[in-house]
Amino acid sequence: MTVVYEKVALIGLGLIASSMFWAMKRGHVAGHVSGYARSAETRDTARRIGLCDTVCDSAEEAVKDADLVVLAVPVGAMASVAQAIAPYLKAGATVTDVGSVKGTVLSAVGPHIPQGVHFVPAHPMAGTEHSGPESGFATLFDNRWCLIVPPEGADETAVVRLEDYWKALGANIERMDPEHHDLVCAVVSHIPHLIAYTMVGVADDLQRVTDQEVIRFSAAGFRDFTRIAASDPTMWRDVFLTNKDATIEMLGRFTEELFALQRAIRTGDGEQLHAYFTRTRAIRRSILEAGQDTDAPDFGRAKVER
Amino acid sequence: MTVVYEKVALIGLGLIASSMFWAMKRGHVAGHVSGYARSAETRDTARRIGLCDTVCDSAEEAVKDADLVVLAVPVGAMASVAQAIAPYLKAGATVTDVGSVKGTVLSAVGPHIPQGVHFVPAHPMAGTEHSGPESGFATLFDNRWCLIVPPEGADETAVVRLEDYWKALGANIERMDPEHHDLVCAVVSHIPHLIAYTMVGVADDLQRVTDQEVIRFSAAGFRDFTRIAASDPTMWRDVFLTNKDATIEMLGRFTEELFALQRAIRTGDGEQLHAYFTRTRAIRRSILEAGQDTDAPDFGRAKVER
Numbered sequence: 001m002t003v004v005y006e007k008v009a010l011i012g013l014g015l016i017a018s019s020m021f022w023a024m025k026r027g028h029v030a031g032h033v034s035g036y037a038r039s040a041e042t043r044d045t046a047r048r049i050g051l052c053d054t055v056c057d058s059a060e061e062a063v064k065d066a067d068l069v070v071l072a073v074p075v076g077a078m079a080s081v082a083q084a085i086a087p088y089l090k091a092g093a094t095v096t097d098v099g100s101v102k103g104t105v106l107s108a109v110g111p112h113i114p115q116g117v118h119f120v121p122a123h124p125m126a127g128t129e130h131s132g133p134e135s136g137f138a139t140l141f142d143n144r145w146c147l148i149v150p151p152e153g154a155d156e157t158a159v160v161r162l163e164d165y166w167k168a169l170g171a172n173i174e175r176m177d178p179e180h181h182d183l184v185c186a187v188v189s190h191i192p193h194l195i196a197y198t199m200v201g202v203a204d205d206l207q208r209v210t211d212q213e214v215i216r217f218s219a220a221g222f223r224d225f226t227r228i229a230a231s232d233p234t235m236w237r238d239v240f241l242t243n244k245d246a247t248i249e250m251l252g253r254f255t256e257e258l259f260a261l262q263r264a265i266r267t268g269d270g271e272q273l274h275a276y277f278t279r280t281r282a283i284r285r286s287i288l289e290a291g292q293d294t295d296a297p298d299f300g301r302a303k304v305e306r
Numbered sequence: 307m308t309v310v311y312e313k314v315a316l317i318g319l320g321l322i323a324s325s326m327f328w329a330m331k332r333g334h335v336a337g338h339v340s341g342y343a344r345s346a347e348t349r350d351t352a353r354r355i356g357l358c359d360t361v362c363d364s365a366e367e368a369v370k371d372a373d374l375v376v377l378a379v380p381v382g383a384m385a386s387v388a389q390a391i392a393p394y395l396k397a398g399a400t401v402t403d404v405g406s407v408k409g410t411v412l413s414a415v416g417p418h419i420p421q422g423v424h425f426v427p428a429h430p431m432a433g434t435e436h437s438g439p440e441s442g443f444a445t446l447f448d449n450r451w452c453l454i455v456p457p458e459g460a461d462e463t464a465v466v467r468l469e470d471y472w473k474a475l476g477a478n479i480e481r482m483d484p485e486h487h488d489l490v491c492a493v494v495s496h497i498p499h500l501i502a503y504t505m506v507g508v509a510d511d512l513q514r515v516t517d518q519e520v521i522r523f524s525a526a527g528f529r530d531f532t533r534i535a536a537s538d539p540t541m542w543r544d545v546f547l548t549n550k551d552a553t554i555e556m557l558g559r560f561t562e563e564l565f566a567l568q569r570a571i572r573t574g575d576g577e578q579l580h581a582y583f584t585r586t587r588a589i590r591r592s593i594l595e596a597g598q599d600t601d602a603p604d605f606g607r608a609k610v611e612r
Contacts, residue, residue, distance in 0.1 A: 076576075125523055129590065145523055174522075184523060187508075187515050192527035195501055198564045200586040202493075202556070205563070209493050215592050216480075217431055217451055217490060221498035223593065224530040230590035233583035240571045240579055250508070251568050255561060257511070258504045262557050265546045270382075273546060277539035280506040283521075284435070284536035287529065290521045 004165040005067040005094075006031040011059050011081055012072035013037040013046050014232070015127060016098045018136025020070065021051055023169040026138040036062035037133070038073075045133045060088045068165065071097035071109065076238035079108035086112045094118040094158050100185060100235070102149045102178040104242035110151060118158035123147045123181065124171060125189070129230040142170035149178050186246035190239055191254060194247070196228035197236075310471040311400075312337040315372035317365050317387055319343040319352050320538070321433060322404045323378035324442025327357055329475040332444040342368035343439070344379075351439045366394045374471065377403035377415065382544035385414035392418045400424040400464050406491060406541070408455045408484040410548035416457060424464035429453045429487065430477060431495070435536040448476035455484050492552035496545055497560060500553070502534035503542075 008030040010017040017035065024030045035052030036059045037043050046055045056062040063069045063085045071078050078097060089095065095113055099105045105121050113119040126144040128135065146166040150159045163173045176184070203214045203222065218226060240247055264272040314336040316323040323341070330336045341358030342365045343349050352361045362368040369375045369391045377384050384403060395401065401419055405411045411427050419425040432450040434441065452472040456465045469479045482490070509520045509528065524532065546553055570578040 147523075184515050184519050187512060188520055188523045188528040190527075191508075192505055192531055194567060195505060195564070196527075197583055197586050198560060198567055199498055199501060200589050201582055202497075202560050202563050204585065204589050205559070206493060209490050211592070213490050214494055215589075217453075217494045218593050221496075221502075221534055222494040224534060225498055226586070226590040226593050228527055228530060229583075229586040231583075231587075233580050233587060236583050237576050237579040241574055241576055244571055244574075247571055248568060251564070253511070254504060254508050255564065257508050258501070258557070258561070261500060261504055262554060265550055265553055268547055268550075270543050270547055273543040274539050276507060277503055277535075277537075277542050279510065280503050280532070280535040281537075281539060283506050283510050284532040286517070286521050287524050287532050290524075 002028075003031050004029050004161065004168055007066045008033045008068045008070065009062045009066035010035040010052065010070050010072055011062060011085070012077075013042050013051060013055075013133045014072060015131050015135045015140075016124060017070065017072035018046075018051050018133050019126075019138070019140035020072070020098075020136075020169060022136055022138035023141055027168045027170075029165060029168040030068075034062045034066065042133050049134060051133055051136070059085050063088050063090075063093075065090055067093055068162075069093060069095045071095065071099070074234050074238045075099045075101050075104060075108075075242045076234075078105055079112070082109040082112035086114055089114060089117045091116045092118075094120055094162060096120050096122050096162055098122065098124055100189065100239045101243040102147075102181045106149075106151055106178055118155050119151060120154055120159050120162045121149045121151075121178075122162060122166065123149065123185070124166070124169075125185075126171075127231070129227050131232040131235075139170065141166070144171055146171040146173050147181055148173055148175045149181050150175065151178075182243050183246045183250075186243060186250045190243055190247050191250045193228055193231060193236060194240065194251070195254070196225040199225050200229040308334075309337050310335050310467065310474055311373040313372045314339045314374045314376065315368045316341040316358065316376050316378055317368060317391070318378035318383075319348050319357060319361075319439045320378060321437050321441045321446075322430060323376065324352075324357055324439050325432075325444070325446035326376065326378070326404075326442075326475060328442055328444035329447055333474045333476070335471060335474040336374075340368040340370075340372065348439050355440060357439055357442070365391050369394050369396075369399075371396055373399055374468070375399060375401045377401065377405070380540050380544045381405040381407050381410060381414075381548045382540075384411055385418070388415040388418040392420055395420060395423045397422040398424075400426055400468060402426050402428050402468055404428065404430055406495065406545045407549040408453075408487045412455075412457055412484055424461050425457060426460055426465050426468045427455045427457075427484075428468060428472065429455065429491070430472070430475075431491075432477075433537070435533050437538040437541075445476065447472070450477055452477040452479050453487055454479055454481045455487050456481065457484075488549050489552045489556075492549055492556045496549055496553050497556045499534055499537060499542060500546065500557070501560070502531040505531050506535040 013035050032053050034054045036056045043055050102121050124146040126140050166173050319341050338359050340360045342362045349361050408427050430452040432446050472479050
């Protein structure tokens, strides 16, 4: 593959940024990758495991001469990071991010971006329940979607180049406007996470069922919830606080539906339950057909390789 | 391994019964296994793939001379099956079941069991989202729990023998009383399933987010829900109808907790959200330590082998 950006700067070195680094190395997508993380411990870890060609002690140093700057920090931290690096950005560079909410990122980061620098938000829809600099792997984005959310009037050449970059990392790309992005993500990602967190919290709270029982017998459905509910707390706090409207709207729909099923259980309406469960089973089949999951016993989850 | 029961009869030939058959063959746990399914198509499939040593055209024929009779039909069908086979049960035989609800099974099946026949309900807590005679595999129960729920006054020798049988199929066993069983299962299994069904249904209902989008972008959390929500509709209808009280009680706890988190989102209480998500992450760690899930990229799901 050909190099898409000569120099890429990763700000934040967690699961997504570290996976981007290994995917860039795999595909020779960047000439040089610099990295910065706020915590000295994370920078030390990055140096130890060879994450980034150069690990810098400041964000300003990391973004110097970079053709692409990736903000890979929690959504709530993006505004201050953007403000800090703004004076050091190269003319003609592109700033992007990997946040799960796009409306807030546009309004928080956009105003800090200087004239002559492009700003093209993106959202790679991939992850695991692990976090930190050692959790990344090169195949994380393979055949996953990366949503590209350019602001109005964005430079088309810069947008297409970012799309080429994400394709080179293994992802499929799709453009979306920010409002629709935040609604779609509330449905397919944010609400499922909140529900999983809630369910795991309820189980932990119970007095009549012991923790030991919850843990021992978790294989029967609860296990998948705990995996989702083990995701990074800071990232998810910021997601819910910054995608508040869509989250609360979708929660309303969810509880409405849940109460309807609860009513069917209370009144013994087996027909309604059976019809509902048959319909959801068909949706699963569509997802398998769309290639976004697999029937295989390993769920098609890629082996972790660096 | 030594044969635990000379003749075992499987009534119903779905995921659980077919997995039991392959696990019995693997461990030489039974001398002869007969099987019966209500549907002629299922019986034909069973004959074609070598499921059971003998496939019978009636339940009465299948249970003849059996030392262990396993009721592997949906909970709602157990009473009529028990009534049909009762006159044909061998003196000294044990009848068990594999239902996910135990209070109802005890009251529905118990009265039909003749004097001189033992009745020891059991619940193997293992499964996949697939169903039918071709979905079973020998390793399904390995290192999973099978809860043994003997009625008051059950014959201790018969109970221990059934426990030995499940151990020989690969399971860990634990005794529990029926009421507590139904509460524990509501928490670790029934409510998680209902919630997953609901979430998938909500996503499917939305007008502003297209089906295509839900399906394409499902990797971001929603995917695990669809797997759970693809489970057998008849089985799950019966679970909710027969474990009504515990289900409705636990749903109440769940919505209470969900509303508390929704309020934290609405009021922007980031501290509460972060503390909650940190706590649920710790629960995940306990489950890994208890050996009920794995950190491995394939989720430790066993390869399907017959």
